[in-house]
Amino acid sequence: MPWSEQAWQAAAPIYQNILQHPFITELMNGSLDKDCFRFYIAQDALYLGAFSRALALIAARAGDTDTSLQFIRFAEGAIVVEQALHASFFRELAIETAGAPAPAGHHYTNYLLAQAALAPIGNAMAAVLPCFWIYKQVGDYIYQQQQKGSNPYQSWIDTYAGEEFGLLVQKAIAHCDAMAAQATAEQQAQMTGCFVQASRFEWMFWDSAYRQEQWPV
Ligand SMILES: Cc1ncc(CN)c(N)n1
Numbered sequence: 151m152p153w154s155e156q157a158w159q160a161a162a163p164i165y166q167n168i169l170q171h172p173f174i175t176e177l178m179n180g181s182l183d184k185d186c187f188r189f190y191i192a193q194d195a196l197y198l199g200a201f202s203r204a205l206a207l208i209a210a211r212a213g214d215t216d217t218s219l220q221f222i223r224f225a226e227g228a229i230v231v232e233q234a235l236h237a238s239f240f241r242e243l244a245i246e247t248a249g250a251p252a253p254a255g256h257h258y259t260n261y262l263l264a265q266a267a268l269a270p271i272g273n274a275m276a277a278v279l280p281c282f283w284i285y286k287q288v289g290d291y292i293y294q295q296q297q298k299g300s301n302p303y304q305s306w307i308d309t310y311a312g313e314e315f316g317l318l319v320q321k322a323i324a325h326c327d328a329m330a331a332q333a334t335a336e337q338q339a340q341m342t343g344c345f346v347q348a349s350r351f352e353w354m355f356w357d358s359a360y361r362q363e364q365w366p367v
Pocket of ligand 1: 232
């Protein structure tokens with residue numbers, strides 16, 4: 151069984167929790183409170199800035215030029231494609247600035263940057279994989295389950311359920327599987343741990359937006 155299948159199974163309970171989270175169910179039926187989505191988009195703009203830097207760090211540390219080039223392209227995609235989606239929501243929702251990161255986003259982005267800069271490269275790749283894979287699965291799930299009719303969040307759904315994003319996700323999975331194929335069982339277990347940890351952060355990020363999380367003091 152490829153590493154990615156084992157990793158997905160290890161994170162499956164977290165993924166099920168994500169699908170049942172009210173942020174996702176309400177995004178799917180279009181009833182999600184505008185302020186929650188506004189909060190999410192602003193936090194996600196900050197997230198994408200850090201995520202693309204993490205991808206660029208992995209590109210710099212990769213052991214071969216093909217992998218470097220691919221992670222440079224991933225970093226570019228996070229900035230160009232996803233930030234363009236956010237820019238259109240910034241205009242539509244009259245968001246002036248992204249503001250400061252809330253606790254969950256702060257924790258998540260610092261985790262990714264630390265893995266990308268300091269951890270073994272396989273761990274770093276595994277840590278960024280849920281950012282691709284969970285979004286694709288959630289996008290597809292919503293796309294398949296949603297009722298016909300207009301949804302104010304349709305462009306978000308279409309981006310992550312789309313073919314273009316799907317191709318990126320397949321490439322990210324393949325890079326992780328190639329890395330895991332050369333790794334010891336212990337290194338593979340560490341990669342799985344990073345994948346599960348980042349999946350947990352994905353749940354926390356949506357939960358943070360749903361609660362419009364603030365710093366406690
Ligand atoms: C928090 C988060 N995780 C993942 C993605 C998809 N790259 C995103 N836009 N935001």
